[in-house]
Amino acid sequence: MRYLPLTPADRAEMLGVIGADSVDALFADVPPEARLPGPVPGLPHHASEMAVERHMAALAAQNLAAGAAPFFLGAGAYRHHIPASVDHLIQRGEFLTAYTPYQPEIAQGTLQVLFEFQTQVARLFGTDVANASMYDGSTACWEAVAMAGRVTRRSKAVLCGGLHPHYVATIETMARFTGDQIDSRVPTLSAEPDEAGLIAAIDAATACVVVQYPDVLGRVPDLAKIAAAAQAQGALLIAVVTEPVALGLIEAPGKLGADIVVGEGQSLSVGLQFGGPYLGLFGCREKFVRQMPGRLCGQTVDADGRRGFVLTLSTREQHIRREKATSNICTNSGLCALAFSIHMTLLGGDGLARLARINHARAQQTAAALAGVAGVEVLNHAYVNEFTVILPRDAREVVRELADYGVLGGVSLGRLYPRQPELSNALLVTATETTTDQDIHALAAILGEVLANAHEGSPT
Structure with a gap:
């Protein structure tokens, strides 16, 4: 039996309020070739639970596991490698069932975990501050571009040729709706990245330069040189780290002049998981903190002088007026952040x-x-x-x-x-x-x- 909570009259009233002729009009931005005119072809309308389990198991058996x-x-x-202790700890009830601390004063354990996570990310990235995580690396990258626009009041982003194309696609998709100008390029098959060409593209209209470190071909760009060129034009350098393990061997981007550092935390105890959920990392200079998206947990003392934790900054549209929000990120991948933090603690x-x-x-x-x-x-x-x-x-x-x-x-x-x-x-x-x-x-x-x-x- 289908569950249809709204009557045709209810739907008509809602459509009238928003000014749409039909429910189909709400999908106008989805290309016609991507829409299905009816049920998915080839799928039965119903099947027993055992038949579905058997079919799905047969499909899964075709995969070659990592x-x-x-x-x-x-x-x-x-x-x-993911240490066994990570999975053991994140599956404890107080962690596995925790959610966003909407009442932070009674979520001290969650806030402490996020505070420690922020500290680890800031030290890893070489930045003054880090937020309490984001969806994944690609969306964190876009949020950094948007933040750079707010800081500089400019709307042009220059993307290095070595930036992962999925990150580029995320930025270009979002920029369609914000009007930002995206100057992107593709990598050349050379032993060294084209830093001179990237620097030449920076001008007085540039809000930020986005550089992957190491880049999508595994090369290690000279961030210090690019940072100096960007900042000479009043632009910010955004460094993107898709493999945080690499920062155990090469210098932290913040130490090389990066203004904002973002990345993907999947490498440290999140697992491949067929593509998600993953973990977005975000750090920046302290002077830009009020433009940073997501949440920021802080440490304080209570009325009795005891150590405590608070939600210091939460500039999401759920908490403040939408036009004042720095982001609409509505979750912080908290369990993935915890796994990352436990692994970092074990490693040191x-x-x-x-x-x-x-x-x-x-x-x-x-x-x-x-x-x-x-x-x-x-x-x-x-x-x-x-x-x-x-x-x-x-x-x-x-x-x-x-x-x-x-x-x-x-x-x-x-x-x-x-x-x-x-x-x-x-x-x-x-x-x-x-x-x-x-x-x-x-x-x-x-x-x-x-x-x-x-x-x-x-x-x-």
Whole structure:
């Protein structure tokens, strides 16, 4: 039995108030080709619970799980070891069932967790302050662009060619509704990012320059040089970190002059999870804090002098007038933030540095093995745990053939940039502490076989 709480008269009255002719008019912004004229084709109208379970299990069995094969995927979502203690702690009832602290004075445990999380992110990013997390890295990136516009009262954002295309797409989607001008580019297959070209695009109308660190090809840009060029024009530098483990090995963006630092916290105990939920990280200079989106938890003392925590800043549209809000972010991925914070606590600063060195060593070992495969060229001069190789043919085909052998061999740039044929032979390879000697040997051996078979089968 369908549950329809509204009568036709109720719906007509609501449509009349908002000035819409029909419910369909509410979907005018959805392209017609993306709409379904009726039920999803091929699906039965009803099925038993057991039949649905059996069907879904059969579909799931077609997946190749990350832990069941040599795994070299990255590009913004990384496989790292998650300590058993993390899952044990986040599943405690007081954490698992907690929600947004709308009455913060009686949610001291939640506020303390968020306060500690903020401290860890600020230290990791090298920023003065950090907020209590956001949805994910891409939306945090857009929020940083919007914040830069409020700070500078400008509306142009210059995006580096090495910014992940999904982040670029998020920014461009939101900018359609705000009128911001987005100056974006695509990466070139060079060992070093095009910093001179990026700096040349900065002018007096620029609100911010957005630079991924390390970038989508695994290269490490010179943030200090870009920061100086941006700030000379009155613009802000936004640094984007999709792999926070890398910051155990390279300098924190805030220490290099970044005004706002955002990123994705998935690497540290959130897990791949088929793409989400993930965890947005956000830090900035203290002087910009009132323009920072999301929430900020602070420490204080109560009337008896005892340590306590408060919701210091919450400039969301749920709390203040919509036109005064800095964001409409309505959740802070609190459980993911807790997992991140527990993992960071277990590691400590020295542990994070050791983890990053292990990642780098595994990546070096992988790069050396691939460089020994006929027809393969390693692009990068410098990297942390992710680098790009150039193959003699389309990397998308190679990735599919590797998967047929049970190896998840990397992310093809042709998949990320389908309209850029000059990138089609590039493959982004990631190695972490979960990568074994056997994994590396399997990737190199099978890649060599796949490339050799293609060469033998080609016309002479």
